[in-house]
Amino acid sequence: MSFDLKRIRSQFPSLHITGNGTPRIFLDNPGGTQVAKPVVDRMNHYLLHNNANHGGAFRTSIDSDEVLHEAHAAMADMLNANSPDEIIFGANMTTLTFSVSRSLGRWLKPGDEIVVTRLDHDADITPWTMMAEDRGAVVRWVNVREEDCTLDMADFESQINERTKIVACGYASNAVGTINDIQNVIGMAHAVKALVFVDAVQYAPHGPIDVQKLDCDLLACSAYKFFGPHVGIVYGKYDLLDRLQAYKVRPADNKPPYKFETGTQNHEGLAGTLGAVEYLAWLGEEFGEGFESQFSGMSGRRLKVHAGMAASLQYERLLSERLINGLSQIPNLKIWGITNPNQLDRRVPTVSFTLKGWTPRRIAEKLAEQNIFVWDGNYYALAIMERLKLQEGGGMVRVGAAHYNTLDEVDCLVEAVRGLQ
Ligand SMILES: Cc1ncc(COP(=O)(O)O)c(C=O)c1O
Numbered sequence: 001m002s003f004d005l006k007r008i009r010s011q012f013p014s015l016h017i018t019g020n021g022t023p024r025i026f027l028d029n030p031g032g033t034q035v036a037k038p039v040v041d042r043m044n045h046y047l048l049h050n051n052a053n054h055g056g057a058f059r060t061s062i063d064s065d066e067v068l069h070e071a072h073a074a075m076a077d078m079l080n081a082n083s084p085d086e087i088i089f090g091a092n093m094t095t096l097t098f099s100v101s102r103s104l105g106r107w108l109k110p111g112d113e114i115v116v117t118r119l120d121h122d123a124d125i126t127p128w129t130m131m132a133e134d135r136g137a138v139v140r141w142v143n144v145r146e147e148d149c150t151l152d153m154a155d156f157e158s159q160i161n162e163r164t165k166i167v168a169c170g171y172a173s174n175a176v177g178t179i180n181d182i183q184n185v186i187g188m189a190h191a192v193k194a195l196v197f198v199d200a201v202q203y204a205p206h207g208p209i210d211v212q213k214l215d216c217d218l219l220a221c222s223a224y225k226f227f228g229p230h231v232g233i234v235y236g237k238y239d240l241l242d243r244l245q246a247y248k249v250r251p252a253d254n255k256p257p258y259k260f261e262t263g264t265q266n267h268e269g270l271a272g273t274l275g276a277v278e279y280l281a282w283l284g285e286e287f288g289e290g291f292e293s294q295f296s297g298m299s300g301r302r303l304k305v306h307a308g309m310a311a312s313l314q315y316e317r318l319l320s321e322r323l324i325n326g327l328s329q330i331p332n333l334k335i336w337g338i339t340n341p342n343q344l345d346r347r348v349p350t351v352s353f354t355l356k357g358w359t360p361r362r363i364a365e366k367l368a369e370q371n372i373f374v375w376d377g378n379y380y381a382l383a384i385m386e387r388l389k390l391q392e393g394g395g396m397v398r399v400g401a402a403h404y405n406t407l408d409e410v411d412c413l414v415e416a417v418r419g420l421q
Pocket of ligand 1: 030031093095123174222231
């Protein structure tokens with residue numbers, strides 16, 4: 001396939017920095033990706049040329065507002081939203097989810113129900129359970145099938161009923177890489193007029209997202225997971241955002257998205273997010289040929305970003321395959337999640353494992369000695385670790401590839417794990 005890793009990697013300056021003379025192998029991507037060059041350029045330019053607060057009559061403030069508007073428009077392109085006014089920026093996904101959940105909670109009465117899943121990151125669980133406690137709402141939990149770490153869809157269906165008001169579900173698991181059948185979840189929720197909040201933090205760096213096609217009500221992601229800076233983003237249908245009451249100060253704008261963007265935003269972070277979307281558009285420009293026909297009705301940068309992500313998704317399947325093949329041949333090693341070669345389109349290349357006789361932390365430390373960066377622990381996906389009874393033993397080792405990783409890097413990781421003693 002025509003996915004030129006050399007050219008792609010040339011867009012990421014940090015991939016070329018070595019430590020102790022040995023190249024660094026970044027397989028810690030679900031915790032945060034490396035930053036593309038257009039991101040650094042955009043942030044640099046913002047801070048040197050546009051740095052000002054919002055709404056002034058003078059040059060830098062006018063230019064700054066233009067950058068902030070462009071950042072909203074870029075995210076609308078990336079998510080295929082109807083309008084830049086459907087994009088809310090904030091500190092990170094967790095903070096935004098606490099904020100949006102409190103606003104939604106004002107509509108709930110005692111006895112209303114909220115559905116969460118045991119496969120989710122805690123940032124898509126605790127904001128809802130705390131809000132439910134505040135409002136006297138009932139929380140229902142969807143179970144996970146232990147054999148392949150997928151959501152139990154029959155259980156999901158049984159948890160939804162006429163009292164369900166909100167369903168919170170991840171697009172992909174940051175712990176085990178499962179891509180959830182989110183379209184089906186949205187269909188089930190809408191059938192009883194419940195709102196759906198999708199946590200797309202883990203999915204966003206791996207595949208194209210179309211909020212109009214999904215028809216989700218709200219969707220969250222984080223730019224630092226898709227090659228940008230530390231900024232969180234929530235998409236919401238405009239009418240919903242307009243009706244929701246925001247927790248805001250009185251002089252701030254009363255319209256979406258600004259009423260949810262409390263205080264002064266991380267302007268350089270928004271500029272960097274614009275750079276991240278520009279990088280994804282470059283990816284589509286260079287490698288998206290043959291994928292564009294999947295996105296009828298889109299044009300310009302929007303189409304490029306989606307085609308780029310589709311090309312990335314296809315390449316990443318090779319990474320999943322190589323990782324799973326290699327790791328599954330190591331004695332006493334257990335991969336938690338989908339391993340069936342015919343089902344690799346149901347996962348992202350985030351592959352987690354345990355190895356008999358080793359704590360996850362010790363493995364991560366040994367790999368770090370070889371400049372191979374992986375995560376260990378629960379990565380805040382506490383519910384699934386508890387469900388699999390892995391929390392006490394230190395969770396799992398998570399190998400999280402991104403589209404800039406090479407098959408050679410994957411082989412290197414596999415060999416290093418095989419050589420552990
Ligand atoms: C699936 C998922 N949801 C939510 C979060 C929280 O994101 P943030 O750090 O932007 O609050 C993470 C971060 O690891 C994540 O992986």
